[in-house]
Amino acid sequence: MKIFAPILAAACVASLASDALAGGREPGSLLVYPVHRSGGAPGTPSNGVAPGFFTVVSVTNTNLNPATILSLGGSTNVHFYYVNVSRNQYNQFEPYGCSIFNRVEPLTPADTLSVLTGCHNATFGGQEGYLVVAAENPALFQTSWSHNHLLGSELVLAASGLSFSVEAVALKSPVAAGQPTDVNSNGAYDFDGVEYEALPDLLYIDSFIAIQDSALTLINFTGTDADKNRVLLSVWNDYEFPLSATVEFKCWFEARLSQVSTLFTEQFLRSTPNDPNELDISCDGYHDLETGWVSIESLGVRNPGGQLIAADGAMLGAITTGVGSLINGGRLLAESVVKQTNGSFAH
Ligand SMILES: [Ca+2]
Numbered sequence: 142m143k144i145f146a147p148i149l150a151a152a153c154v155a156s157l158a159s160d161a162l163a164g165g166r167e168p169g170s171l172l173v174y175p176v177h178r179s180g181g182a183p184g185t186p187s188n189g190v191a192p193g194f195f196t197v198v199s200v201t202n203t204n205l206n207p208a209t210i211l212s213l214g215g216s217t218n219v220h221f222y223y224v225n226v227s228r229n230q231y232n233q234f235e236p237y238g239c240s241i242f243n244r245v246e247p248l249t250p251a252d253t254l255s256v257l258t259g260c261h262n263a264t265f266g267g268q269e270g271y272l273v274v275a276a277e278n279p280a281l282f283q284t285s286w287s288h289n290h291l292l293g294s295e296l297v298l299a300a301s302g303l304s305f306s307v308e309a310v311a312l313k314s315p316v317a318a319g320q321p322t323d324v325n326s327n328g329a330y331d332f333d334g335v336e337y338e339a340l341p342d343l344l345y346i347d348s349f350i351a352i353q354d355s356a357l358t359l360i361n362f363t364g365t366d367a368d369k370n371r372v373l374l375s376v377w378n379d380y381e382f383p384l385s386a387t388v389e390f391k392c393w394f395e396a397r398l399s400q401v402s403t404l405f406t407e408q409f410l411r412s413t414p415n416d417p418n419e420l421d422i423s424c425d426g427y428h429d430l431e432t433g434w435v436s437i438e439s440l441g442v443r444n445p446g447g448q449l450i451a452a453d454g455a456m457l458g459a460i461t462t463g464v465g466s467l468i469n470g471g472r473l474l475a476e477s478v479v480k481q482t483n484g485s486f487a488h
Pocket residue numbers: 322323324325326327328329330331336
């Protein structure tokens with residue numbers, strides 16, 4: 142930091158933010174797991190995408206109160222939608238497409254279910270992407286309902302033992318408990334404040350350490366998997382020196398920060414005006430490593446014809462170690478709702 146730091150405009154913006162955020166800290170009716178790596182159970186073939194990685198996904202029904210011991214009260218079904226990405230080797234931010242593999246599981250009151258995605262996702266290994274899990278009425282066929290009792294998390298493991306875990310983003314439904322959530326009957330989960338909570342319009346990486354070269358994951362919830370979300374990354378280094386980069390992506394990506402922009406590298410940050418005291422890990426008062434933080438905002442979503450279909454795309458994401466890092470850890474991106482964005486998930 143600077144000794145006499147001016148009050149950041151961003152801090153003022155943050156203080157206006159709504160407290161109704163989807164931070165994965167309270168149970169909801171729909172869960173978004175930002176990353177799944179379904180490299181297959183040990184011994185299963187992989188198509189070469191993220192081989193050796195697999196994920197344990199957990200979902201818990203915190204409802205302890207069955208209506209009657211013999212009724213379905215308190216129970217729910219949970220519909221898993223594995224969104225599997227077709228990687229584009231020429232542009233990791235613009236996959237060729239995303240396809241959904243889905244299945245339904247029942248949860249009794251106080252039930253918790255953990256699955257290995259290599260077994261639970263599509264029948265062959267080597268998939269990656271993200272996962273949506275939505276509560277459904279167990280008495281009706283594929284009818285999503287308000288059941289604000291779901292919590293989730295995931296543990297991503299590599300054969301080497303390296304791993305990270307991250308919570309699922311839990312979205313509450315404002316619909317009355319037990320009532321169907323597809324209010325507009327369009328067959329999509331709408332994150333519009335009517336069916337489910339709206340999504341934030343600002344995401345944050347609260348801090349990054351450049352040499353860690355963490356992986357950024359973003360999911361686009363506006364338009365289809367063919368539409369492109371243009372994103373502004375506003376970065377401040379350890380001396381509040383402003384930098385920025387843009388990235389365009391479709392559907393879902395996970396990429397190392399150094400691949401998103403070279404501004405995230407230790408070498409580049411050393412070349413900027415930066416605090417000579419931070420980050421000091423040898424306790425000699427002189428910096429050894431460079432750090433910064435990031436706000437992430439959509440600049441709009443365009444269809445394949447280049448036409449603007451939304452001025453502000455809806456996103457969620459995470460910052461993790463991704464593939465191959467020696468340093469482990471993962472967390473959801475922080476969120477602010479300055480102005481609501483309406484996302485949706487068609488299934
Ligand atoms: Ca809907």
